[in-house]
Amino acid sequence: MGSEILILQYLLSGITKGSIYAMVAIGFNLIFSATGVLNFAQGEFVMLGGMIAVTLSFYFPLPVAVAGAVVIVACIGCLLELLFFRPLRHHSILHMIIITIGLSIVIQEAALHIWDEKVRSLPYFTGNEISSVKIYGAAISPQVLWVLGTITVSVILLHIFLRYTLQGRAMRACSSNPEAAMLAGINISNMRTLAFGLSAALGALGGCVISPITMTQYEAGAPLAIKGFAAAILGGLGNPMAAVAGGLLIGIIEAFSVSKLPAAYNDVSAFAILLLVLFIRPHGLFGSPSGQGVREF
């Protein structure tokens, strides 16, 4: 294997990992933007998406199963907001973040009881476990292309929604100035519910497309949430494009770290770089420096 091909292979491997982190990071971003809450149960939405889709795929064709999982998890997201966050909206942001950690544990336990401890996965969307797309001698699983495609489409649709639709603009208004938004007649509570539902849907969609690569288990959410969180922070909170860049960057750093250091160090290098970036740019690589603007898209 020539060294150029080797470097390309590491790069593709990094993109594979990074696309998974990016998928989780987008969801983190959306809830943060609309509500200021860091939702640590985001990984659980990803897990639930995968699990529900696997269950539905026994009865329905794959596209229907994925769509069904996205709708169900979106409803769960809305429900959680209605039950736990709406009554507590006068509490501090920190309280809400702690609630999300509690929720993530509850959802995990519930998943263990509804399903079981076994590892599941959806079939590969195209090809199978051993098929790969060759790019100049290096290989990448076609499923990664599905993940990248899903990310691109989600980010574009999200952008259109937030920029050009009334609902989307209202959501941005809530995040940049809640009082003014309220005076303008926007129902802030409903906007928050919508944000939870949307992020849950995005998480679930991510859970479905990454399921053939990573496989899904009741406790798969938490490690994904940690990496997704790191990706969102590295990119800069408040911007879905930045989240994608952050995710890919972390994945690529990890992959190249493996090429030089023992694999056991790959988390160390990823988080070392994250810390370094935060020292120099506390608002992330692409975030805007002003405190208020962090929550603006």
Place this chain on the structure above:
Amino acid sequence: MKKGIILAVAVCLLSGVLFAQGAASGDKNKPIKIGAIFSVSGPASFLGAPEEKTVRMLVDKINAEGGVLGHKVEVIVKDSGGSPEKAVSFAKQLSEEEKVLAIIGPSTSGETMQIKQLCEENKMLLISCAAAEKIVNPVAKYVFKTPQKDSQAVTWIFQTMKDKGISKIAVVSSNDGFGAAGKGCLEEMAKPAGIEILANEVYDKQATDLTDILTKVKSVAGVQAVVNWSIVPAQSIVAKNMKQIGLNVPLFQSHGFGNPLYAAKAGVAAEGTLFPAGRLLVVDELPADHPQKALLAAYKKDYESKYKEDVSTFGGHAYDALLVVLEGIKKAGTLDRDKVRDAIENLKGLAGTAGVFNMTPEDHTGLALDAFEMLTVKDGKFTIYKK
């Protein structure tokens, strides 16, 4: 007056007899209490869940057949979630409050090592379902285990490599107790076996993709085979990623691959994977006169019809642990713990799911190298590997 005394004596005698009878039948009705500590949930749930199901199924069957020595068997299962701290408190609770005759489990080596000393001091019989060698070496008087040893798995892997003319290998393992134990064992035994480890990588047990590590392995010239020592899901991810990046050398897995579900999860990528395992997974291929055949076939059929899932070698370790305790009780003919222990130490030719147990005071596992068989995946099914 005299009459009164006679009456009193008669009443006393009668009540005495009644009391004695009551006590005797009470004793007969008293179930044999056995404690079980399994990691039914948590990261080692792939071990604990089938173990719990197996034990519940086996106990129901034994009780339906009249129990042991006329006693019903009662198993108290505790879910440790894979946590050694919980295992310790459950072990104390089971021996001090529940006053069980013996404890089976825990599922993992880490938990077992935490309670080994405790059981030894309390003279509590412990039959572990975990594989690590140090559980029974040095021998603790009251501690036994049922799975085959890691070193026996490595011996099989290296032997198969020699048969295939492989001498230069790469080792990848997960950063948990199981991976670390296997890695240590492989490193230690490679040199005497004439095997050279060219690449040796440890990865995160929750890794979602391992193409980067396998790319590194691929960049090392001369690697003739890859040995992976981890549990699901990483063991399936390794198989898939190797094929995806075109690393086309034989893949050897540990005995932790012993569940048909994992082969299914890796799909066509698992084809040709080699791993040592007990005979439970290939019971259909055994000759009819094999000492384990009847037991394995019955276990597989009962388990799969009851729980609608594939039987795994891990559940088998709990089957063996319960079997060993109950056989010990039958041999001893009493519920005295020390006598049962002595009987277990001298069990000979007991066919279990992992192999034929021949316990001795020096060997508290009692399984020989032939308890393993080299298996491979063919058309999505496990089958015995033929040279």
